[in-house]
Amino acid sequence: MPSPVIEARDLRKLYKETAAVDSLSFEVAPGESFGLLGPNGAGKSTTMRMVGAVSTRTSGELSILGMDPNENGPDIRAQLGVVPQTDNLDAELRVRENLLVYGRYFGLSRAVVAQRADELLDFAQLSDRAKAKVDDLSGGMKRRLTIARSLINNPRILLLDEPTTGLDPQARHILWDRLFRLKEQGTTLVVTTHYMDEAEQLCDRLVVVDKGMIMAEGAPAALITEYSTREVVELRFGSERNADAAVTLAGVGDRVEVLPDRILIYADDGEAALSEAVRRGLHPITSLVRRSSLEDVFLRLTGRSLIE
Amino acid sequence: MTAVSEPRVQASGDASRPGDPKRWGAWYVAEHELRRVPTFIVPALATAIGSPLLYLLAFGVGLASLIKTGGTSGIGGVSYVEFVIPAFLCAGAVGTATEEFTFGVMMGFKWNEVYIGMNAAPISPRQIASGHILYTVIRMAVTSGIFLAIALAFGAIHLPAGLLVLPIALLGGLAFGVPIAAYSATIREDRGQFAVIGRSVVLPMTLFSGTVFPLTQLPIWLQWIGWISPLWHSTQLARDASYGQVEPGWLILVHVVVLAAEFAIGWAIFTRNTTKRLNR
Numbered sequence: 001m002p003s004p005v006i007e008a009r010d011l012r013k014l015y016k017e018t019a020a021v022d023s024l025s026f027e028v029a030p031g032e033s034f035g036l037l038g039p040n041g042a043g044k045s046t047t048m049r050m051v052g053a054v055s056t057r058t059s060g061e062l063s064i065l066g067m068d069p070n071e072n073g074p075d076i077r078a079q080l081g082v083v084p085q086t087d088n089l090d091a092e093l094r095v096r097e098n099l100l101v102y103g104r105y106f107g108l109s110r111a112v113v114a115q116r117a118d119e120l121l122d123f124a125q126l127s128d129r130a131k132a133k134v135d136d137l138s139g140g141m142k143r144r145l146t147i148a149r150s151l152i153n154n155p156r157i158l159l160l161d162e163p164t165t166g167l168d169p170q171a172r173h174i175l176w177d178r179l180f181r182l183k184e185q186g187t188t189l190v191v192t193t194h195y196m197d198e199a200e201q202l203c204d205r206l207v208v209v210d211k212g213m214i215m216a217e218g219a220p221a222a223l224i225t226e227y228s229t230r231e232v233v234e235l236r237f238g239s240e241r242n243a244d245a246a247v248t249l250a251g252v253g254d255r256v257e258v259l260p261d262r263i264l265i266y267a268d269d270g271e272a273a274l275s276e277a278v279r280r281g282l283h284p285i286t287s288l289v290r291r292s293s294l295e296d297v298f299l300r301l302t303g304r305s306l307i308e
Numbered sequence: 309m310t311a312v313s314e315p316r317v318q319a320s321g322d323a324s325r326p327g328d329p330k331r332w333g334a335w336y337v338a339e340h341e342l343r344r345v346p347t348f349i350v351p352a353l354a355t356a357i358g359s360p361l362l363y364l365l366a367f368g369v370g371l372a373s374l375i376k377t378g379g380t381s382g383i384g385g386v387s388y389v390e391f392v393i394p395a396f397l398c399a400g401a402v403g404t405a406t407e408e409f410t411f412g413v414m415m416g417f418k419w420n421e422v423y424i425g426m427n428a429a430p431i432s433p434r435q436i437a438s439g440h441i442l443y444t445v446i447r448m449a450v451t452s453g454i455f456l457a458i459a460l461a462f463g464a465i466h467l468p469a470g471l472l473v474l475p476i477a478l479l480g481g482l483a484f485g486v487p488i489a490a491y492s493a494t495i496r497e498d499r500g501q502f503a504v505i506g507r508s509v510v511l512p513m514t515l516f517s518g519t520v521f522p523l524t525q526l527p528i529w530l531q532w533i534g535w536i537s538p539l540w541h542s543t544q545l546a547r548d549a550s551y552g553q554v555e556p557g558w559l560i561l562v563h564v565v566v567l568a569a570e571f572a573i574g575w576a577i578f579t580r581n582t583t584k585r586l587n588r
């Protein structure tokens with residue numbers, strides 16, 4: 001097993017009294033694609049800033065590429081690519097200029113930066129906007145430019161904090177493809193996202209964080225097996241009748257969950273569960289049998305009232 | 309999409325690598341900020357050229373004729389325009405510095421968060437603070453240099469010692485501006501603080517720093533403004549250089565030491581506040 005490129009042990013960050021991150025421990029192997037999932041305020045961005053060596057931890061151990069961010073911040077950052085949650089492009093400069101100035105921060109020569117800038121503009125499909133003012137770009141285009149900028153130094157570790165927020169489906173798929181290729185070349189990825197399909201697509205392994213603590217850890221498929229059933233049945237009876245129907249459904253499948261608009265039955269065999277519901281005399285307005293997803297795991301772990 | 313491949317950025321630590329950000333980081337920050345100059349170069353140049361001409365016209369032709377009747381012994385026997393032009397040159401540098409060290413700093417932290425991006429790259433907060441200072445020095449050097457060239461051309465400042473007015477004006481700008489930058493770095497919300505600085509610090513300082521009349525004309529209980537004012541110290545030095553105003557050696561030393569100290573202390577606090585602010 002090669003030694004991890006990121007190692008966090010009891011990582012903690014306090015803002016005044018509140019713990020934004022509370023004793024997180026995780027490791028990321030070289031070339032791995034690692035996800036941080038969690039609800040708003042879970043501490044994902046705070047963790048990203050500590051890993052990005054710009055925010056000092058309150059306590060715990062943190063090692064990035066074998067270095068301590070408290071001691072070797074600039075050396076670590078020289079080998080990172082960072083896509084922050086909010087873009088911080090220079091809105092006063094033009095698109096290509098943003099890449100030029102940023103490349104210089106890594107000590108790259110003007111000639112190298114100019115060449116990389118053109119390649120990255122191509123990658124981000126912004127070549128025809130190279131001379132546009134950043135202010136005049138759409139939100140998604142700015143996001144693409146931020147992502148392109150993060151690659152200017154050919155980073156060993158890429159930190160992506162909600163990289164695809166604001167991107168259209170085309171851009172999202174292009175980015176996934178691109179990230180996949182980077183991974184093939186050995187780049188380590190750390191991703192936060194609120195899109196569970198994205199996490200399933202991108203992450204070899206992920207942690208679900210809530211209130212600064214890890215709730216679960218594993219590969220997406222393993223987490224689904226562990227925290228959900230193979231399939232889910234979604235039934236709608238109309239909002240007044242859901243509660244009554246749930247009583248009738250007691251014992252069907254592994255678990256029944258009542259939501260305001262529908263009832264979910266977690267079962268390994270969805271069709272069988274549905275037949276059982278019909279056999280008990282229920283006539284849902286609509287019914288749907290689907291595979292369990294990471295979203296089911298996420299909602300289970302981070303809260304929604306459940307009838308076990 | 310094309311394949312993008314280049315050798316990776318080397319783990320530094322060895323500061324001999326050409327272009328190493330550890331050594332050149334502050335320059336890269338300045339280089340970045342200089343790239344924005346084209347967006348405001350026209351009005352900036354117009355002001356840089358126009359204001360010395362206006363001052364020369366107003367004080368060389370207009371006011372001077374009025375003041376001559378009262379004699380010039382109070383200002384050391386030089387013409388009034390020779391007396392005020394070094395002061396306005398220094399005040400101009402202070403003006404540029406004030407702009408860059410208030411709004412300019414606020415831009416980088418908040419309105420156009422580039423400092424956060426620089427810091428995510430290998431640039432340290434210290435280099436960001438120093439880089440912004442470096443950029444401002446370059447900007448002041450250009451505007452004050454234009455002013456000086458025009459003043460020399462009109463004989464309002466005299467060669468060769470008059471050339472020293474340029475570094476003096478820059479030092480004055482830094483001595484005033486960098487402590488202000490230290491304060492600006494702590495501002496989270498713009499609640500008109502900069503307008504307050506303009507009205508309650510810059511304006512009185514400009515009026516009571518021996519700029520348009522000698523400090524000694526003021527009652528002693530107002531003279532302290534000049535003693536702590538970077539503008540008074542830089543203006544006095546500029547007069548020493550531009551027309552050979554005679555001041556005792558110890559006083560010249562005091563001017564230099566006060567300016568250097570204000571700049572150095574401001575720089576240290578600006579660095580500290582930038583470090584604190586960026587470490588979220």
Ligand SMILES: Nc1ncnc2c1ncn2[C@@H]1O[C@H](COP(=O)(O)OP(=O)(O)OP(=O)(O)O)[C@@H](O)[C@H]1O
Nearest residue numbers: 015020038039040041042043044045046047085588
């Ligand atoms: N600079 C700060 N000062 C004070 N509190 C902060 C600061 N940054 C974050 N917090 C707090 O820390 C907690 C975690 O915030 P963080 O931004 O890490 O969450 P997140 O998981 O990224 O959320 P989101 O999904 O909304 O982006 C929140 O309660 C937030 O209010």
Ligand SMILES: [Mg+2]
Nearest residue numbers: 044045046085
């Ligand atoms: Mg976040």
